């Protein structure tokens with residue numbers, strides 16, 4: 028039995044030193060040196076090329092090397108019936124909570140304006156709300172959204188979330204389903220997107236959604252680039268309907284050098300680093316899941332390909 032490991036060259040440099048110890052007892056074959064395909068039963072992948080997984084005749088389990096699985100589902104040749112496991116790692120969850128807290132605080136404390144004032148050597152105080160007076164909405168109230176919500180609430184923000192199914196979380200009101208989206212938007216001065224990429228959520232961050240936010244609201248997108256309709260964001264910033272955006276994910280990654288987001292004075296760009304996978308903590312989680320799967324024991328975080336996340 029062998030494990031296929033396939034990720035980007037940059038990510039491989041972070042994973043490789045940990046593979047032997049993290050997957051001890053398994054033969055790990057790092058793509059493209061994958062040898063006899065019939066021996067491969069498990070595939071650990073990030074953005075596998077279309078057809079790679081279908082070429083493994085004895086594949087039993089696909090493991091995403093990230094929390095999202097959209098990079099796997101987009102393969103038109105994805106073998107039907109092979110279960111997919113997504114990565115849920117407390118290290119990553121904490122990283123996302125930190126990122127969201129940092130960016131919400133940046134927007135709440137008007138840091139973009141103060142940086143501009145510094146560049147202009149302008150000494151001017153701006154009126155400042157308290158965190159308890161700032162309403163934050165989180166689209167996608169799953170593992171990462173709830174962790175971010177709890178962290179923001181501890182800081183003092185007035186936080187609510189939106190998900191598909193109803194939730195009952197003490198101190199964190201949750202709006203559920205498409206019909207409650209407008210209510211969540213109407214109360215969100217800062218909107219955080221932590222949705223998975225699915226046919227229902229693609230392009231959700233568009234002009235219609237921005238128009239439902241309070242005027243001057245700000246956006247943080249750490250979900251996926253395809254959640255955002257880029258021209259609609261630029262237009263909403265031009266009219267002042269949105270005051271700022273923090274973007275970690277993009278339709279094209281790396282963000283092309285000539286993209287207007289790079290130089291926009293109301294947009295903060297980060298290079299998809301909100302919650303990087305962390306090989307030393309992720310590999311024991313993956314190894315335990317493979318062990319349980321092989322033993323026929325229940326495995327947490329298997330995804331439903333029909334649902335898309």
Ligand code: NDP
Pocket residue numbers: 093094095096166167168169170171172189190191192193204205221222223224225227228249250251275276299300301302303336
């Ligand atoms: P989860 O599956 O735990 O949570 C997803 C949440 O989105 C759930 O609350 C789910 O609702 C909700 N949701 C899904 N579809 C809809 C819909 N149509 N309408 C309303 N709510 C919906 O995922 P995670 O929290 O672990 O990860 C979320 C995403 O974050 C990943 O898919 C990935 O795209 C992104 N990500 C980004 C990273 C980065 O570095 N920028 C790092 C890691 C992840 P319900 O609870 O009812 O199922």
Ligand code: OXD
Pocket residue numbers: 092093094095096302303304
């Ligand atoms: C993920 C990501 O899905 O890094 O884990 O975006």
